[in-house]
Amino acid sequence: MNTTSYIPENTGQEKATFDVPTPLRSQANPLEKAEGVYVTLHGHFYQPPRENPYLGTIERQSSAAPFHDWNERIYHECYRPNAFARIFNDQGEVVNIVNNFEYLSFNIGPTLMSWLETYDTEVYQRIIEADRKSCERLQGHGNGIAQVYNHIIMPLANHQDKVTQVRWGKADFQARFGRDPEGMWLAEAAVDQATIEVLIEEGIRFIILAPSQAQRCRAIPGIASDTNDTPDWEEVGGGQIDPTRPYRCYLPGDRDRYIDIFFYDGPISRDIGFNAVLSSSQNLANRLGQAVRSDRKPSQLISIATDGETFGHHKRDTEKAIAYAFHDTFPQLGWTVTNYAHYLSLHPPTWEVQLKPVTAWSCGHGVDRWQDDCGCGGEGSLWHQKWRRPLRDALDWLRDQLSDIYQELGTLLFEDPWETRNRYIEIMGQFPQQAQLDPSSGTDPLQAFLNTHQNHELSLEERVDALRLLEMQRHSLLMYTSCGWFFAELSRPEGVQILRYAARAVDLAADVAGISLEPEFIKRLALAPSNVDLFETGAGVYQQLVIPSQIDVQAVAAHYAITSLFNPYPPQHPYFSYQAEQVDYQIQRLGSLSLAIGQLQLTSNVTSESEHLVFCVLHLGGWDFHCGVQLFSGRKHYGEMKAKLFNTLQQASATNIVLAISDTFGHQHYGLHDLLPEERHRIISLLSQETLSRLNQLYTQVYRDNYGVLMAFQYDDLEVPPELLTAAQVALNHRALNTLKGLEKEMSDPELETSQVGASYLAELAAIATEAEQAGCRLKLDAVYPLLEDLILRLLWQLFHHVEVDLSPHRIQRLQTLLNLVHQLQLDIHLDRAQELYLRCLQEQMTLLNHSQAITQAQLLAQNNDSRSGQDLSQDDPLSMDQMRQLLQLGRKLAIDVQPWLDSYQ
Numbered sequence: 001m002n003t004t005s006y007i008p009e010n011t012g013q014e015k016a017t018f019d020v021p022t023p024l025r026s027q028a029n030p031l032e033k034a035e036g037v038y039v040t041l042h043g044h045f046y047q048p049p050r051e052n053p054y055l056g057t058i059e060r061q062s063s064a065a066p067f068h069d070w071n072e073r074i075y076h077e078c079y080r081p082n083a084f085a086r087i088f089n090d091q092g093e094v095v096n097i098v099n100n101f102e103y104l105s106f107n108i109g110p111t112l113m114s115w116l117e118t119y120d121t122e123v124y125q126r127i128i129e130a131d132r133k134s135c136e137r138l139q140g141h142g143n144g145i146a147q148v149y150n151h152i153i154m155p156l157a158n159h160q161d162k163v164t165q166v167r168w169g170k171a172d173f174q175a176r177f178g179r180d181p182e183g184m185w186l187a188e189a190a191v192d193q194a195t196i197e198v199l200i201e202e203g204i205r206f207i208i209l210a211p212s213q214a215q216r217c218r219a220i221p222g223i224a225s226d227t228n229d230t231p232d233w234e235e236v237g238g239g240q241i242d243p244t245r246p247y248r249c250y251l252p253g254d255r256d257r258y259i260d261i262f263f264y265d266g267p268i269s270r271d272i273g274f275n276a277v278l279s280s281s282q283n284l285a286n287r288l289g290q291a292v293r294s295d296r297k298p299s300q301l302i303s304i305a306t307d308g309e310t311f312g313h314h315k316r317d318t319e320k321a322i323a324y325a326f327h328d329t330f331p332q333l334g335w336t337v338t339n340y341a342h343y344l345s346l347h348p349p350t351w352e353v354q355l356k357p358v359t360a361w362s363c364g365h366g367v368d369r370w371q372d373d374c375g376c377g378g379e380g381s382l383w384h385q386k387w388r389r390p391l392r393d394a395l396d397w398l399r400d401q402l403s404d405i406y407q408e409l410g411t412l413l414f415e416d417p418w419e420t421r422n423r424y425i426e427i428m429g430q431f432p433q434q435a436q437l438d439p440s441s442g443t444d445p446l447q448a449f450l451n452t453h454q455n456h457e458l459s460l461e462e463r464v465d466a467l468r469l470l471e472m473q474r475h476s477l478l479m480y481t482s483c484g485w486f487f488a489e490l491s492r493p494e495g496v497q498i499l500r501y502a503a504r505a506v507d508l509a510a511d512v513a514g515i516s517l518e519p520e521f522i523k524r525l526a527l528a529p530s531n532v533d534l535f536e537t538g539a540g541v542y543q544q545l546v547i548p549s550q551i552d553v554q555a556v557a558a559h560y561a562i563t564s565l566f567n568p569y570p571p572q573h574p575y576f577s578y579q580a581e582q583v584d585y586q587i588q589r590l591g592s593l594s595l596a597i598g599q600l601q602l603t604s605n606v607t608s609e610s611e612h613l614v615f616c617v618l619h620l621g622g623w624d625f626h627c628g629v630q631l632f633s634g635r636k637h638y639g640e641m642k643a644k645l646f647n648t649l650q651q652a653s654a655t656n657i658v659l660a661i662s663d664t665f666g667h668q669h670y671g672l673h674d675l676l677p678e679e680r681h682r683i684i685s686l687l688s689q690e691t692l693s694r695l696n697q698l699y700t701q702v703y704r705d706n707y708g709v710l711m712a713f714q715y716d717d718l719e720v721p722p723e724l725l726t727a728a729q730v731a732l733n734h735r736a737l738n739t740l741k742g743l744e745k746e747m748s749d750p751e752l753e754t755s756q757v758g759a760s761y762l763a764e765l766a767a768i769a770t771e772a773e774q775a776g777c778r779l780k781l782d783a784v785y786p787l788l789e790d791l792i793l794r795l796l797w798q799l800f801h802h803v804e805v806d807l808s809p810h811r812i813q814r815l816q817t818l819l820n821l822v823h824q825l826q827l828d829i830h831l832d833r834a835q836e837l838y839l840r841c842l843q844e845q846m847t848l849l850n851h852s853q854a855i856t857q858a859q860l861l862a863q864n865n866d867s868r869s870g871q872d873l874s875q876d877d878p879l880s881m882d883q884m885r886q887l888l889q890l891g892r893k894l895a896i897d898v899q900p901w902l903d904s905y906q
Contacts, residue, residue, distance in 0.1 A: 034346035035299050036334060039330060039337050041103075044147075045079070045106055047111065048481050053475060054504065075120070075123075078308070081317075082100040082319045084099070088322055092881045093893065093896055098323040106308060110150070111151075130143065141182065142179065145184060148186055149169045149185055155358045157200070158399075179462075182341040198839070200259050200707060209264075212364075213355055214239075214355060214356070216234050216353075217236055229851070241263050242263075247349050247352060249353050260894050261353060263303065268304055301343050314683075357610055366419075373388060380577065385488055387528035391484070392485070394527070405469075409465070414454060421450075464610060467606065472508035483498075486715075495541065503550060531573070535855050538584045551676075559676070560575060564617070565587070580602055593619070595646065610721060624672075642663045725777055728772075732772050743761035746761065749816060759817075792818060815890065831894055
């Protein structure tokens, strides 16, 4: 079981020894007065948008295997582990589970937060809750800060895009965290004077930059204790700025307008990202301790900033090191864990700073990494980045064309087109078909938004055009996501993705304005040379990787038609980014032929546009599909077409029915190869089931017929023929899988409440394990790991939430037997969620027990005082001592350190 990946050097049994200076401190509360050493560890958590722009879903990414996509992979390696970070003892048992987001300063990109909200609400809520708890701990200043919306390089954006990025980032933060952001993370920490002005105008109080971005600094005249009224500027352009204090950055010629800036400690942040600093909490503390200055008064800040994905993804299991540091190591040293906003409230800047003109934290050439062949991102390869400038120029041209269209047509629909765009964030993702009605207005949020911004009552067609225009602008911003330029080649997934956003914006412009921008855009992309001979230029990348991925509404209907043969759909349901209404559907089968004909109404969740379509799909068996789609042209035509095709099917001639479909729908047709890879793989898997079932039966028969021969080879210590060994492995693995599925079904039945539930299956599994060992083959049960993990979690949930906590013997025994089996078979399943549930419920029971004891004492005191003796103060009864011991023994099976509690119940 995956439970012992990190054991801190100091387990908390005794104080660790650190080579760290500790400044003298008074008795003042460091949360209320700036005194002592403060630590801020900031994580920039971000994933670029990865969804198909036409469907709103992320497609499978094979490079992220075994996970579906990179969001999912990094979630399992970083986001969830940090929300539930483990602290272990020396035996690898869980001592505590910490929410690192309660102590990390963090920003989480809006595109990532949107994905987390959908993928795992529990982790999403843990992050929101962490910010709330940090507000409570740090005088109302939360750990979370906002981020410019979709990670564009702000110095390279025009003014309007700068404003929209900041406003969208603020609005997204406000909607999620329920408060205004005090700080904002700039993509790649890229900044210039124009960006600073927008941030100040939009009420952002502080930002975080690299020390190399500062040019000069000085004590603020009239504030610092320096006797010189006009202190001299100190040149710090080589990264020498002191990062232990905040700085104020004034607008030139206007001392009333400013933003505060924190510079992270460059060497330490770099070591955290690229060296072994996070191998243990003690190493982390020792490295941070090198920045502590014992003579600094009254306080200093150790400011660290790095990619949040460092904690668990780039450096596996390091979320455990920082959890232990937050929970134990830093408090031992007397350090206060804080965030930038809180420290700023205690220690306003006494120094000011002037920045270099245009800079970023990951490029030594200003922001050339996102516009020129500067060498950054090449990682020492032979590939050039000469494509960067032409790509930037092509997108800038497209942006300006789209802006002109938006300004011209938006003026006909909106009171203020650009203010409408800035406010569009308020309804992103709130689709007409899914929106909850506002009781006060009786309208959905989207309609209320349009009512606010329209310059006249919009017709249905104008409403669609309004949403097309806004979506066109959203995609024009998404096409500037910085990742597209970050690496050495345009044809990487990041570059292809921003071109897909550009293609979607071009399509929307054509829909709303009847203007085709694609030919000129491709011509400009042809000036961007690719390092890959197959593509030659950006035009080749666009034509070979972007255009084939475009999916129009007819292709969506073809997906629906083909998959409907294997997955019957309800009359109405969401389908990708559409609402699908099945107006009519009929299927007939004749031998190996299956023919389905239907009417489908597809309505876009994004623009509200709707299409009424007719489809016909023929499955000729195996991988052979023939599907046609066309617009609905009336009931009479549809009825005649359906009758004709079904009559042709009765001839049992594949050739005739294919010709009839082509005659009706035209020669353009869709097959299995036209489906998205994920849908195609799912159908291939379904089509393979019958063949695999026959193979399992065949291998099982071979194994049974030759069992004695196989054992003879084993007895004489001879090499078993690989054919026999393969037959044994397939047969035993198939038998084990079926047994585990039967076990899951029986043990999940709430009506079976005896200790014998699952006993026969468990005995069979033990016998299979013995037989596999004798045959010399290893069972491969990875496919059922999720099933076992869910079963353990379900049984544990039933234990704690069966009306009330129910520790009846058969429930305990059932769960213990299953856990014993996991250990016996040495199955490497994950017990993370079971551990989290167990610890949460155990803490609830301990709280209940303490509360009960307190009530008992209060009742005794009241009786002694002859006061309120008749009042019933009791609450829910806690578990008995025997039940608590049973519960704690179960914790041991889950690799949780329960010894301290067990000792208290002896």
